[in-house]
Amino acid sequence: MATYLQSKNPVLTQKSMIPISTESVVLGRHPCCDVVLKQGAASREHARIAHHKDGYYIEDLQSRNGTLLNNRPVTGTQKLYNNDVIRICNIEFVFCSDSQEAVREPLRESSICGQTVIFHEDHFSDHPLNITSQMKVHPSQAESLIRQQQRDLNREIRNLENKLRVMMDFARNLGKVGESRELLPRFQTNLLRLYPQADSVCILVPNKTTHQFEMYSYKRRDENSTEAFRISRSIIEKVVQTKTGILSDDVPQDSRFDASESILHYQICSAMAVPILDSTNDDLLGIIQVDARHSGKPFTPDDLDLLISIANQMAVYQENLKYQDVQIQRKMMSQEMNVAHKVQKGFLPAEPPQIPGFEFYDYYQPAKFLGGDYFDYVPLGNGLLAVALGDVSGKGISASLLMAKLSSEVRYSLLLEKSLPKTMEHLNRVYSENHWGDRFITFILLVIDLKTREIHLCNAGHVYPILSKTNGEIMEIGVDRNGFPLGIVPDAQYEEIIFTLEDGELVSLMSDGITDATNAQGENYGIQRVYERLANHDGIGAGEMGQRLISSVREFAGQMPQADDQCLVIFGRTTNSGDTDETENSLS
Secondary structure: OOEEEEEOOHHHOOOOEEEOOOOEEEEEOOOOOOEEOOOOOOOOOOEEEEEEOOEEEEEEOOOOOOOEEOOEEOOOEEEOOOOEEEEEOOEEEEEEEOOHHHOOOOOEEEEEOOEEEEEOOOOOOOOOOOOOOOOOOOHHHHHHHHHHHHHHHHHHHHHHHHHHHHHHHHHHHHHHOOOHHHHHHHHHHHHHHHOOOOOEEEEEEEOOOOOOEEEEEEEEOOOOOOOOOOOOHHHHHHHHHHOOOEEEOOHHHOOOOOOOHHHHOOOOOEEEEEEEEOOOOOOEEEEEEEEEOOOOOOOOHHHHHHHHHHHHHHHHHHHHHHHHHHHHHHHHHHHHHHHHHHHHHHHOOOOOOOOOOEEEEEEEEOOOOOOOEEEEEEEEEOOEEEEEEEEEOOOHHHHHHHHHHHHHHHHHHHHHOOOHHHHHHHHHHHHOOHHHOOOOEEEEEEEEEOOOOEEEEEEEOOOOOEEEOOOOOEEEOOOOOOEOOEOOOOOOOOOOEEEEOOOOOEEEEEOHHHHOOEOOOOOEOHHHHHHHHHOOOOOOOHHHHHHHHHHHHHHHHOOOOOOOOEEEEEEEEOOOOOOHHHHHHHHO
16 A cells, blocks of 8 residues: 655655655655755745544644645645645645545535536535635625736736846846955845835854854945944844744744844834855855834745745855855966976976986976975086985975975085085985974985996985896895985984996986886886886887886876876996096086
8 A cells, every 4th residue: 555745846855756654754844854845945844744543634834834735725734635735835746645544535516507516525624614814795896806806916916027027137146246245235235126115134144253143234225324223133043043034024022032122122023034054054154134124014924935045046156156266276276386396397407417428317207296206417527427316205295395405405415525425414414303394305316437437326215226237137236235214313324335337237216106106906016017127138228218117107007196206217328438528528
């Protein structure tokens, strides 16, 4: 036996067919309701459908805008029959049930003027007829009554047309302005046009420091009025507590509010206040209050419903402005990062050294706009060339700042100190100072004597340099002779390694971004694949070797984002002998 509600507005409800499988089903705007209504005019708990022993009944839960059953207001509890139409604001449901309890009693038929007329028993004893108004009409009054109704209808149509024009004007204004301060004067003017009985409009926003609501903007119909204005604290507090729209037709007599001075002294006879809520309905962005003091014409529930719709539009507009600000800030940040990226590249060599008898290759790719990897070539005179490569812990802006510091410190230390170990100790002391926090740098520094091909090397916790021999053999240089990374042990000492570069041999320096490159299966590129690419069976030079390794890393990673900065320097001896003077001149 199935009982359910068929929604005629599925976009405003959870789904189009809503089963009624419990003894009581509550419909309303609150997320905890059994049937959540996506309509701002609906109350938080609007109506209830309950199962009694003789069938299903509907009850209005003292909602703001009421509940209609077959186009009649629901008063008390009223029994539901199959195909009954329930209307809540702009949402309609059809009650569907195949139970015997939901079948209407047989209808009596009669014939009037050849047409069949069906009469239904209303059972007034159980559900009294709800008469909202009644009037005796004499035959002589019929014609004048029709004319009066026509005039009332024409006046109502004109009012609706005026409201539509105002709403369209309001929508156009929303699309034209770029800041809320430009919108508010037009917005408040439109509200006074929309509600002819209103005397004033004000908008309140929370103070970011005190979190108390303060008046942000105010406009009164009579611009020449010198009457002081106070906000009704009682009404505002009610809106803040309930996050619902408030309508009071006669504020001084309204039992919901205390007889506060701001209400009584200024004789607010009718007032509306609605919250401006964000899309999650959690944050209160502001409050709109419209009041009537002198017109003596109260606002209606339809007026409140319209004001709630306007507040919802204002909330969307405010969130769009925030999104627009975020996009502007993001664009500015992107531009600044592009500039910073160009500045950082200025700290790195523009191209490898051009030295007769030697070939150099380098590659640098940060994981983000800015990186913490570093490399450099520093001519020292007398046919000596220093080659440095380092990796600052972390990534991004902070790592790039330390990288910039390292670039200048390396050059200064090489000129200051007389030996390679002393240069490393000086750099370590600089980065062991407290103001660098927990940052450290793995670093490798070597000096090439271009005349004798002798290489002096010190390693501070970095990936071992790799020597590629002409017979295809691979060898790590300085295994078990690694020092502490810069910035960890203030008085650390570093051991110097000396070896000679033979003709055709290559030395490769790299950061761990090469070996840690990851593919879609979560595998790392690893040192073993590096060995396979650096094994120089073909006798190729540094440039071709470097391109082969980088291409292999890219192919391995595929579409996976780069997780760490990548830096690579490869150099080697290409001839048996060279002109000493030409080598020295190339470094000057």
